[in-house]
Amino acid sequence: MFETFTGTKKAADARLAELIASTNDCYVIRPEKVTVQEALAQWLQDHAQRVRPRTLQGYEGKPRYHVYPTLGRTALRDLQPSHVQAFYRDLLTTVSARTVLHIHRILQEGLDHALKLSYISRNPCKAVTPPRPERKGNAGHVSPRGQ
Numbered sequence: 759m760f761e762t763f764t765g766t767k768k769a770a771d772a773r774l775a776e777l778i779a780s781t782n783d784c785y786v787i788r789p790e791k792v793t794v795q796e797a798l799a800q801w802l803q804d805h806a807q808r809v810r811p812r813t814l815q816g817y818e819g820k821p822r823y824h825v826y827p828t829l830g831r832t833a834l835r836d837l838q839p840s841h842v843q844a845f846y847r848d849l850l851t852t853v854s855a856r857t858v859l860h861i862h863r864i865l866q867e868g869l870d871h872a873l874k875l876s877y878i879s880r881n882p883c884k885a886v887t888p889p890r891p892e893r894k895g896n897a898g899h900v901s902p903r904g905q
Contacts, residue, residue: 792877794837794865795821795830800875801868820861821868824849834869834878839885846888855889862888 798821806814821830828845829837842865849858866883873881 792834794832795826797834797872797877798868801871817864820864824861825865834872837882839882842882842886850889856891859888859891
């Protein structure tokens with residue numbers, strides 16, 4: 759949206775403030791107040807129709823038991839990659855690397871959704887390296903190419 763304004767600088771600044779305020783009125787909730795828990799809940803609500811019920815249970819359970827107690831009340835605008843990396847490091851003391859990877863994928867998807875909704879300007883999960891789980895059943899397996 760463009761608008762040409764003629765008049766004093768003070769009047770132009772007042773008009774700019776009005777325009778900014780009118781564009782912010784379209785938010786149901788103010789983006790700077792959105793927490794990680796609220797963003798993930800919004801993603802789950804919008805995403806629920808596209809997944810099977812069992813998948814949805816996993817998407818709801820992992821954040822409820824692992825993400826919400828630690829990062830849930832953190833405002834999205836305050837969430838930094840260092841917070842997420844420390845969260846993963848702490849999780850590894852109680853759950854497997856595969857579970858942390860699942861949590862990373864859920865958190866990343868939820869924050870991508872928040873990015874689309876303009877709640878945040880970047881996804882901190884994109885700057886984090888999740889743990890790499892061990893492969894099951896491949897101990898001692900020799901690749902045919904490696905012969």
